[in-house]
Amino acid sequence: MSAELIASITIFALAxxxxxxxxxxxxxxxxxxxxxxxxxxxxxxxxxALLVSSFAESALEQTLAFVAIVxxxxxxxxxxxxxxxxxxxxxxxxxxxxE
Amino acid sequence: MTAVLAVVSQNVxxxxxxxxxxxxxxxxxxxxSPGTARAGNxxxxxxxxxxxxxxxxxxEVSNYGLIAAGLAVGAVAGVVxxxxxxxxAMPQMVAAFNGFGGGASVIVAFAEYRRLAPEPGxxxxxxxxxxxxxxxxxxxxxxxxxxxxxxxxxxxxGRPVTFPGQQLVNGTILVxxxxxxxxxxxxxxxxxxxxxxxxALGLGVAFVLPIGGADMPVVIAFLNAxxxxxxxxxxxxxxxxxxxxxxxxxxxxxxxLTVLMSRAMxxxxxxxxxxxxxxxxxxxxEVAAGTDSKTHREVTAEDAAVMLAYASRVVIxxxxxxxxxxxxxxxxxxxxxxxxRGVDVKYAIxxxxxxxxxxxxxxxxxxxxxxxxxxxxxxxNPEFPRTDVALVIGANDVTNPAxxxxxxxxxxxxxxxxxxxxxxxxxxxxxxxxxxxxxxNELYYNPRTAMLFGDxxxxxEKLVAGVKAA
Numbered sequence: 394m395s396a397e398l399i400a401s402i403t404i405f406a407l408a409x410x411x412x413x414x415x416x417x418x419x420x421x422x423x424x425x426x427x428x429x430x431x432x433x434x435x436x437x438x439x440x441x442a443l444l445v446s447s448f449a450e451s452a453l454e455q456t457l458a459f460v461a462i463v464x465x466x467x468x469x470x471x472x473x474x475x476x477x478x479x480x481x482x483x484x485x486x487x488x489x490x491x492e
Numbered sequence: 493m494t495a496v497l498a499v500v501s502q503n504v505x506x507x508x509x510x511x512x513x514x515x516x517x518x519x520x521x522x523x524x525s526p527g528t529a530r531a532g533n534x535x536x537x538x539x540x541x542x543x544x545x546x547x548x549x550x551x552e553v554s555n556y557g558l559i560a561a562g563l564a565v566g567a568v569a570g571v572v573x574x575x576x577x578x579x580x581a582m583p584q585m586v587a588a589f590n591g592f593g594g595g596a597s598v599i600v601a602f603a604e605y606r607r608l609a610p611e612p613g614x615x616x617x618x619x620x621x622x623x624x625x626x627x628x629x630x631x632x633x634x635x636x637x638x639x640x641x642x643x644x645x646x647x648x649x650g651r652p653v654t655f656p657g658q659q660l661v662n663g664t665i666l667v668x669x670x671x672x673x674x675x676x677x678x679x680x681x682x683x684x685x686x687x688x689x690x691x692a693l694g695l696g697v698a699f700v701l702p703i704g705g706a707d708m709p710v711v712i713a714f715l716n717a718x719x720x721x722x723x724x725x726x727x728x729x730x731x732x733x734x735x736x737x738x739x740x741x742x743x744x745x746x747x748x749l750t751v752l753m754s755r756a757m758x759x760x761x762x763x764x765x766x767x768x769x770x771x772x773x774x775x776x777x778e779v780a781a782g783t784d785s786k787t788h789r790e791v792t793a794e795d796a797a798v799m800l801a802y803a804s805r806v807v808i809x810x811x812x813x814x815x816x817x818x819x820x821x822x823x824x825x826x827x828x829x830x831x832x833r834g835v836d837v838k839y840a841i842x843x844x845x846x847x848x849x850x851x852x853x854x855x856x857x858x859x860x861x862x863x864x865x866x867x868x869x870x871x872x873n874p875e876f877p878r879t880d881v882a883l884v885i886g887a888n889d890v891t892n893p894a895x896x897x898x899x900x901x902x903x904x905x906x907x908x909x910x911x912x913x914x915x916x917x918x919x920x921x922x923x924x925x926x927x928x929x930x931x932x933n934e935l936y937y938n939p940r941t942a943m944l945f946g947d948x949x950x951x952x953e954k955l956v957a958g959v960k961a962a
Contacts, residue, residue, distance in 0.1 A: 395616065395618075397731050398616075398618045398728075401727070401728055401731065401733065401736055404733055404736050404737060404740075405724065405736055405740055408736070408737050408740035408741055408744070409740055409743070409744050410744075411517060411741065411744070412520075412740060412741045412742075412743065412744020412745050412748075413744050413745075413747075413748055415517065415520045415521055415524065415741070415744075415745065416520065416524055416744075416745045416748055416749075417748070418524070419523075419524045420524075420526070420868065421841055421843050421849075421850055421853060421868050422526060422841075422850065422853045422863055422866060423523065423524060423525075423526060423529055423850065423853075424749065424843075424848075424849035424850030424853070425582065425586075425848060425849060425850035425851060425853065425854045426523060426529055426533070426850070426854075427520075427523050427524065427745065427749070427850075428586060428712070428713065428716055428745075428746070428749060428848065428849055428850070429582075429585075429586050429589070430519070430520070430523050430532070430533050430536060431520065431523075431716065431720070431741065431742045431745045431746065432586060432589050432590055432593070432716055432719065432742070433536070433537070433540070433589070434516055434519075434520075434536055434539075434540070434720075434738050434741060434742050435590075435593045435716075435719045435720045435723050435738065435739060435742040436540070436589075436592075436593050436596075437540065437543065437723055437734055437735055437738030437739065438593055438596045438597050438600060438722070438723040438726050438735060438739070439540075439544055439596070440543050440544060440547045440732060440734050440735060441596075441597070441600040441723070441726045441727070441729075441730050441732060441735055442562075442596055442599070442600055443544070443547045443548060443553055443559060444547065444550075444552075444553065444730055444732065445599070445600050445603045445604065445730075446553070446555045446558055446559055446562075447550075447552045447553040447554060447555060448603075448607055449555060449558065449603070454603065454606075454607075455555075455558060457599050457602070457603050458555070458558060458562070458599075458603065459558055459561065459562045460595075460596075460599060461562075461595075461596045461599035461600055461603070462558075462559060462562025462563060462566060462596075463562050463565045463566040463569070464566070464592040464593070464595045464596040464599075465566070465592065465593060465596035466562065466563050466565075466566020466567055466569075466570060467566045467569045467570040467573065467589070467592050468570075468589050468590075468592045468593040468596065469540055469544075469566075469570070470566065470567045470570030470571060470574070471569070471570035471571070471573045471574045471585075471589055472570075472574075472589050473533060473536070473537040473540070474570065474571060474574035474575070475573075475574040475577065475582070475585060475589075476533045477530065477533055477534070478574060478575075479579075479582070479854055479857070480529045480530040480533060481530065482579075482854075482857040482858050482860070483526055483529070483853075483857045483863050484857070484860065484862055484863065
């Protein structure tokens with residue numbers, strides 16, 4: 394096993410625990426925003442798509458890289474925006490309707 | 493464009509990944525609390541921008557035309573999707589975004605494998621394993637999410653789709669996928685990973701096909717975890733810590749949410765995913781036999797409105813029917829009217845009401861219901877005995893007392909909202925038809941229960957008119 398692999402496994406293991414600890418007690422209220430917010434974070438695969446694009450030479454490789462960038466960008470941009478749209482709606486005080 | 497924008501060393505980029513990871517962690521931390529959630533989302537997004545921008549500045553990344561085009565197309569599509577989606581369609585939106593992330597992971601894994609595989613032994617064992625894992629999990633996420641989207645969008649029926657020998661077929665596909673995966677590991681040829689991806693795409697379809705609408709909260713959370721895990725796999729392939737950390741955080745939180753949702757239904761994850769809920773429920777004949785002698789009581793909207801108007805405590809129990817009818821704004825109007833008359837109004841939220849975790853909270857928030865009025869199951873259940881009217885709007889299984897009383901019911905043991913303990917129960921429902929799961933709800937035959945039939949939105953509007961007149 395390479396040193397890089399061991400380092401990656403270490404990071405992975407610690408991140409698993411961190412992930413569980415972070416959201417162990419999230420109120421039902423925030424389940425959807427939490428899910429869609431973390432969903433946007435999984436769009437980090439965009440970084441992978443960018444790296445893949447650097448090796449893309451043939452038409453096939455270029456197409457694959459392009460599709461991967463598009464898909465993960467939708468995931469990132471759409472995910473964060475829609476989460477923000479939802480959270481904007483959560484209000485503590487009632488907006489009193491006109492009497 | 494081949495000119496290098498800027499040269500930033502790999503070390504500098506790796507450090508920005510650390511910063512991005514910290515922003516993700518702090519962001520998720522803040523997302524877990526209502527007052528800070530919005531800031532948390534912004535921080536996580538900032539982490540993403542940081543990681544992406546510095547990746548583009550790496551010297552080996554130079555395909556700027558392609559990158560700019562991809563980012564532009566994706567960003568426009570993402571902005572449009574996020575803007576136009578209705579809050580009632582949020583479950584399928586989340587499913588679609590999940591699928592896109594999974595699809596991107598598949599492509600990244602495939603492209604890396606393809607690039608390295610032709611040289612024998614070029615792939616180290618761990619890279620190989622990670623590429624195959626990422627392709628498998630990502631492909632299942634992609635088609636699984638697409639199918640979940642189709643079911644939620646009602647492009648196809650939401651009920652479980654089952655056929656004889658289904659488990660056998662699914663098992664065969666799984667075994668074949670694992671076999672091909674091993675071959676891809678040994679032979680290192682593009683054809684093998686291509687076959688693996690095709691089989692995994694089939695597996696995603698086979699996996700979501702038999703799952704019914706009511707189990708969607710579990711499936712959506714599960715696919716969310718899977719999209720994270722496929723990013724982790726891609727991270728190991730590329731030896732990229734941003735992907736490993738970001739993906740793992742999503743995998744862990746998605747897993748936790750999945751477990752939480754299964755627990756809220758008192759079912760094991762395996763039972764939800766492989767049990768085909770609808771088919772284990774009693775056959776229609778049996779149900780009818782048990783309920784022949786029972787009668788339900790109907791009520792007019794006017795009478796129900798009077799009951800509400802002169803109550804002192806009302807608890808509203810929303811379910812998927814409210815989302816389907818888009819009745820959230822009318823419900824808010826009704827609650828406002830009642831409050832102005834001095835009625836104490838609360839909302840009872842079951843953890844799996846709707847089609848994704850927290851679905852009802854989002855809908856009611858859209859209708860400007862202040863969140864301190866929304867009560868979780870544990871907090872509201874002790875209140876029902878002191879409640880004058882429990883108003884059930886399009887919720888079914890989560891109110892079924894059979895979960896407490898009938899040991900042979902498929903939902904026995906599931907924690908429910910104890911609406912039957914209120915002095916009066918008004919149920920808004922289309923008809924007496926049991927839900928697709930075919931489970932009869934005892935609540936409807938309770939002498940204290942009155943049924944108001946019709947579309948949820950139309951019924952609530954009638955209640956609003958009735959309360960105004962009362």
